[in-house]
Amino acid sequence: MTGASSGIGAAFARALAARGHPLLLVARSTEALAELAGELDVDVRVLVADLTTAEGLARVEAELGGVDLLVNNAGSATYGELGEQDPADLDESVLLNVLAPTRLTAAALRSMPAGSGILNVSSTAAGRDDPAIAAYAAGKSYLETLSRAARPEAGEHGIRVTVVRPGRTATAFHERSGEESGHLPAWRWQSPDTVAEAALDALERGEEEVTVAPGDGHERR
Structure with missing residues (x-):
């Protein structure tokens, strides 16, 4: 699982651990990964890797033959006019939202066993023509297209996407992107646990896509 150190990634880790799955947690933060691993009552391996680098991607690709679920969760966003964005931030967004899941999905198709699954974390922002999130929305649109196009090949290998x-x-995530969203009321937000549980349930049911938005009935009580 990539981007496992916080947010939705950490929620996926906890949800999978609660279901008894051993875990391979991938992120850039050694300290955060170690802290999360210490909370979980299952076998956990930690892999510190920067997916914006060729070395980091190669390290994760080499591990995929030993896992039966790849969660492409790592991501990055920038907020504001495209022409005003820091080029380094744009590079990171494209590398994490486009290149990394492409490489890891391809590696999963080569090495993961039949019965495995790939869970790609997109966003309701995918396809939106909002100038403030142009690169992010485009990257998530790409990820959804990649997932749909890869399904026939994945199916031949017995892998769900x-x-x-x-x-x-x-x-x-929103704060790091620079988006000013603190004024939004509580009902406009959902917990990362809600997202993780709904996504894993959808994967188990064999659903190809699931949208999880505040107030849509996915909340668990």
């Missing part, structure tokens, strides 16, 4: 499309989720 599910896309989860979260709406606004209460994580630090």
